[in-house]
Amino acid sequence: MEPNDTVHASTNGHRVGVYVCHCGTNISGKVDVEEATRYAATLPGVVVAREYKFLCSDPGQDLIVKDIRDHSLDRVVVCSCSPRMHEPTFRSACGRGGLNPFLMAMANIREHCSWVTVDPEAATDKAKALIHGAVLRAPHLEPLERHDVPVHPATLVIGGGIAGIQASLEIAGAGRPVILVEKDASIGGHMARFDKTFPTLDCAACILTPKMVSVAQNPNITMMTYSEVEEISGFVGNFKVKVRRRSRPVDEDACNGCGACWEACPTAAVPRRRQLLLNGLPVASAARATVPATGGEPVHPYQPLEAREGAAKTLERLRKTSAKMAGSEKADGECNFCQLCVRVCRDVVGAGVFELEKPSSDRSTWRITAPGADRCVVCGACAELCPTGSLRLAPSDPLVAPFADAPRDTTAPPPAGEIRHSELLLGPNKAISIPFMQAVPAVPVIDRERCIHYLTGGCGACAEVCDKHAIDFDAEDRLEEVECGSVILATGFQQFDPTRLAQYGYGRLQNVVTALEFELLNNASGPTNGKILKADGAPPESVALIHCVGSRDSCNHEYCSRVCCMAALKYAHLIHEKTGAVVYDFYIDLRCFGKGYEEFYNRLLEEGVFFIRARAAEVSDFTVYEQERGKLVVRAEDTLIGVVRRIPVDMVVLMAGLEPGADAEQVARLATISRGKDGFFLEQHPKLAPVATPTDGVFIAGACQGPKDIPDTVAQASAAAAAALSLSVRGKVTIEPIVCRVNEELCSGCRICNTLCPYTAITYDPDRHASVVNDALCKGCGTCAGACPSGAIWANHFTDDQVRAEIRGVCA
Amino acid sequence: MSFEPKIVGILCNWCSYAGADLAGTARLTYAPNLRIVRVMCSGRVEPSFVFEALRSGADGVLIAGCHPGDCHYQNGNMKAMRRFVLLRHLLAQLGVEPERVRMEWVSASEGDRFAGIVNDMTERIRALGPFARPSFVGLESELGEGRVQPCLS
Numbered sequence: 020m021e022p023n024d025t026v027h028a029s030t031n032g033h034r035v036g037v038y039v040c041h042c043g044t045n046i047s048g049k050v051d052v053e054e055a056t057r058y059a060a061t062l063p064g065v066v067v068a069r070e071y072k073f074l075c076s077d078p079g080q081d082l083i084v085k086d087i088r089d090h091s092l093d094r095v096v097v098c099s100c101s102p103r104m105h106e107p108t109f110r111s112a113c114g115r116g117g118l119n120p121f122l123m124a125m126a127n128i129r130e131h132c133s134w135v136t137v138d139p140e141a142a143t144d145k146a147k148a149l150i151h152g153a154v155l156r157a158p159h160l161e162p163l164e165r166h167d168v169p170v171h172p173a174t175l176v177i178g179g180g181i182a183g184i185q186a187s188l189e190i191a192g193a194g195r196p197v198i199l200v201e202k203d204a205s206i207g208g209h210m211a212r213f214d215k216t217f218p219t220l221d222c223a224a225c226i227l228t229p230k231m232v233s234v235a236q237n238p239n240i241t242m243m244t245y246s247e248v249e250e251i252s253g254f255v256g257n258f259k260v261k262v263r264r265r266s267r268p269v270d271e272d273a274c275n276g277c278g279a280c281w282e283a284c285p286t287a288a289v290p291r292r293r294q295l296l297l298n299g300l301p302v303a304s305a306a307r308a309t310v311p312a313t314g315g316e317p318v319h320p321y322q323p324l325e326a327r328e329g330a331a332k333t334l335e336r337l338r339k340t341s342a343k344m345a346g347s348e349k350a351d352g353e354c355n356f357c358q359l360c361v362r363v364c365r366d367v368v369g370a371g372v373f374e375l376e377k378p379s380s381d382r383s384t385w386r387i388t389a390p391g392a393d394r395c396v397v398c399g400a401c402a403e404l405c406p407t408g409s410l411r412l413a414p415s416d417p418l419v420a421p422f423a424d425a426p427r428d429t430t431a432p433p434p435a436g437e438i439r440h441s442e443l444l445l446g447p448n449k450a451i452s453i454p455f456m457q458a459v460p461a462v463p464v465i466d467r468e469r470c471i472h473y474l475t476g477g478c479g480a481c482a483e484v485c486d487k488h489a490i491d492f493d494a495e496d497r498l499e500e501v502e503c504g505s506v507i508l509a510t511g512f513q514q515f516d517p518t519r520l521a522q523y524g525y526g527r528l529q530n531v532v533t534a535l536e537f538e539l540l541n542n543a544s545g546p547t548n549g550k551i552l553k554a555d556g557a558p559p560e561s562v563a564l565i566h567c568v569g570s571r572d573s574c575n576h577e578y579c580s581r582v583c584c585m586a587a588l589k590y591a592h593l594i595h596e597k598t599g600a601v602v603y604d605f606y607i608d609l610r611c612f613g614k615g616y617e618e619f620y621n622r623l624l625e626e627g628v629f630f631i632r633a634r635a636a637e638v639s640d641f642t643v644y645e646q647e648r649g650k651l652v653v654r655a656e657d658t659l660i661g662v663v664r665r666i667p668v669d670m671v672v673l674m675a676g677l678e679p680g681a682d683a684e685q686v687a688r689l690a691t692i693s694r695g696k697d698g699f700f701l702e703q704h705p706k707l708a709p710v711a712t713p714t715d716g717v718f719i720a721g722a723c724q725g726p727k728d729i730p731d732t733v734a735q736a737s738a739a740a741a742a743a744l745s746l747s748v749r750g751k752v753t754i755e756p757i758v759c760r761v762n763e764e765l766c767s768g769c770r771i772c773n774t775l776c777p778y779t780a781i782t783y784d785p786d787r788h789a790s791v792v793n794d795a796l797c798k799g800c801g802t803c804a805g806a807c808p809s810g811a812i813w814a815n816h817f818t819d820d821q822v823r824a825e826i827r828g829v830c831a
Numbered sequence: 832m833s834f835e836p837k838i839v840g841i842l843c844n845w846c847s848y849a850g851a852d853l854a855g856t857a858r859l860t861y862a863p864n865l866r867i868v869r870v871m872c873s874g875r876v877e878p879s880f881v882f883e884a885l886r887s888g889a890d891g892v893l894i895a896g897c898h899p900g901d902c903h904y905q906n907g908n909m910k911a912m913r914r915f916v917l918l919r920h921l922l923a924q925l926g927v928e929p930e931r932v933r934m935e936w937v938s939a940s941e942g943d944r945f946a947g948i949v950n951d952m953t954e955r956i957r958a959l960g961p962f963a964r965p966s967f968v969g970l971e972s973e974l975g976e977g978r979v980q981p982c983l984s
Contacts, residue, residue: 103844127852127867130851134858135854135855135946136863142863691903693897693938693939757871775910799871801871801874802907805914806910814871814875822870825868826839826884826889827887830839830866
């Protein structure tokens with residue numbers, strides 16, 4: 020197209036150049052680019068209109084640069100893809116041509132036109148309208164100046180799983196400060212609970228623990244565990260973050276993780292829903308002893324008692340007596356009236372539940388009674404000391420039904436000593452404990468719903484034995500403010516809750532466990548020392564692995580959770596190796612996509628795992644055939660042979676999918692980023708900007724962005740660290756000049772804008788009788804401009820004139 | 832030839848415009864009647880933009896922003912919604928059918944929802960027929976640009 024050198028009168032002499040991109044055939048496949056260019060040339064002010072195959076290419080950009088010089092263009096209109104894609108590219112081209120970069124307008128004729136329109140003629144018409152809008156907008160554009168602001172060198176990493184750990188170490192290794200915030204008591208995340216990792220069968224603790232320790236030892240990393248981010252304000256390079264340091268209430272600086280506290284603690288943490296049984300009859304159940312969540316007076320009507328002086332010493336004495344007695348012949352399961360329960364409840368717990376009734380000197384008339392049963396907090400201190408076993412703590416919920424053929428007596432408590440797969444702990448079973456023995460920091464946390472002190476005001480044994488005086492029951496949460504230049508979100512995932520799939524019987528049937536429960540069961544430092552055991556404590560003879568629980572399911576999560584296939588293969592191998600059990604693997608498709616994964620699958624095939632291509636339909640304890648008696652039956656249609664099969668097994672592992680954490684929505688709001696349809700954080704570009712988000716300075720890493728295995732998580736965390744480092748190393752960031760400003764001549768001082776501004780960037784200046792905008796706080800949303808009754812506020816780059824001209828253009 | 836409505840869409844940069852981009856990248860096809868104008872936040876949308884569109888030949892206006900609670904600017908979308916409720920009353924008094932001006936929440940991941948909204952709105956306005964521009968909508972052009980400012984906040 021030849022340059023049209025007649026300058027239109029109505030554009031105040033502006034000289035506009037229009038460039039229409041073919042984008043290969045992405046645009047020209049639907050839009051008649053020649054026609055659109057001819058049309059553009061007729062629009063007011065257009066002195067040159069050209070088309071080009073790929074405008075974003077070097078020669079394409081040079082075309083614009085050259086035209087700006089040759090035709091003295093003072094406005095440029097680029098008609099191509101979304102400005103969210105290439106606005107920076109064409110702005111810089113304009114800059115090279117000597118034009119202020121903000122004097123360029125874009126028409127999005129690809130994402131909003133050629134790609135979404137069926138009819139070529141309609142697409143061409145629509146493209147013309149969009150071009151018209153941009154051409155009319157162009158003359159109203161104003162030159163704007165970018166400015167640089169310094170970047171705070173620190174990076175905030177939210178989430179201390181493997182992603183957060185990796186990112187922190189990378190950044191700290193480059194000598195920049197990191198603030199690592201973890202809501203759990205220890206860093207390590209899910210990986211710290213694993214025993215082995217696929218496909219190499221590396222010991223997870225062996226590769227993770229050194230990293231956790233280096234985080235703790237690195238002087239550049241400030242670790243804030245048991246803490247949550249409450250607010251993120253500011254902008255790229257200059258974030259201000261409020262962190263709630265929840266009260267453990269153990270002083271992290273003083274505590275040296277010696278473990279004396281949890282050894283002294285007389286309270287059991289699990290079973291969580293429990294009751295206290297005296298000679299097989301319930302005294303009290305945990306449901307009645309609860310603390311109000313907001314603190315304050317416990318609901319339970321105990322007598323207010325002074326903190327027990329010498330609780331630890333008393334306990335030690337009682338424990339010695341108990342140990343001595345337990346070895347003697349007196350301990351035969353019948354109460355021997357030792358009164359340890361009476362003493363511990365009175366002198367340590369302070370609830371005074373028990374009494375010894377002695378109607379006569381004849382021992383056969385004696386009995387322990389519980390007149391204070393309504394004061395019982397079901398702490399388990401008495402049960403721990405009872406040498407005869409006549410007092411014991413038992414689960415109060417009939418949670419897991421025994422097998423169909425076992426006698427079903429729902430009133431009888433489940434047998435003591437059974438393994439409750441849903442309540443496995445890696446740390447000590449105490450009200451004050453650490454989540455697992457390699458915890459970093461090894462500073463314990465008190466479970467306030469279990470701790471006797473918080474329930475009755477008594478005990479305090481942990482504080483008494485602590486040489487460092489680290490425990491202060493009255494310590495409250497602290498709010499800490501930190502500053503940082505960038506934020507990395509590494510908040511991870513949570514496991515899909517399979518109770519939503521009633522057909523698999525999770526929570527209803529014994530020995531149906533989730534993948535993460537199986538990890539704890541299998542963990543060498545776990546409660547079973549890594550032995551794979553059924554609820555009755557015996558190893559299983561056959562195990563079923565059910566894939567895609569909650570994933571690839573239009574009723575739950577449509578996406579594939581990616582890691583479960585490989586994790587199931589890992590379990591199959593470990594079960595086979597540890598117990599010799601027969602393993603049935605119910606899969607839809609086995610997705611072994613990574614390095615060494617397919618080889619691992621082949622190895623499993625040789626190990627003799629039965630792979631059954633089926634989505635399991637049901638897990639039940641309903642016996643049809645004799646060999647199913649006392650077993651769980653998995654019913655599934657084997658799609659390779661076209662037969663519905665019933666397979667009796669001893670244990671079922673549900674490979675529950677990965678889903679966004681329960682607080683993902685809250686975190687997304689804190690950082691003002693979006694979430695995808697599946698609830699995971701949305702990256703800026705799925706291919707080219709996988710760790711960036713639309714909010715500058717906020718990066719994402721790991722499973723919070725989507726299901727991911729450990730290698731991918733670590734790679735992404737390093738990528739996020741590099742992105743954060745490049746900001747911090749550069750030391751300054753260029754801020755878009757898209758802010759609002761007030762014309763003081765027009766401002767009537769009504770102050771409507773002051774209250775509307777979400778950033779309190781506008782204040783009223785009584786001296787000038789006008790509102791003023793603080794540029795550093797304003798983010799340019801334009802809400803004030805939209806509301807100003809006098810039209811006194813300009814939203815830079817989106818002024819009334821610009822938007823209205825564009826609207827007129829697209830309507831023409 | 833049947834009546835093809837002209838609809839102006841004023842979309843926020845962070846959610847709805849990105850959602851419309853996603854509809855494109857996912858190659859979801861929808862009615863070609865919508866012309867999109869980008870603003871940074873739906874809170875930027877002045878009632879006068881809607882009047883400008885109706886006056887300039889549009890048969891309908893779509894305002895789209897982030898879902899409540901997801902606003903990139905904390906709550907600009909809620910302010911837009913407050914303003915929109917008043918605007919709808921005003922438009923009704925001016926005799927503009929309420930279906931012509933519509934406000935929707937579209938997130939950056941809802942390309943399919945966006946396409947559905949455009950199709951639905953196009954159908955509804957096609958059924959309504961062309962917008963009969965009352966003369967007073969052009970009041971501003973008689974009084975001069977910028978003289979009429981709807982006082983809505």
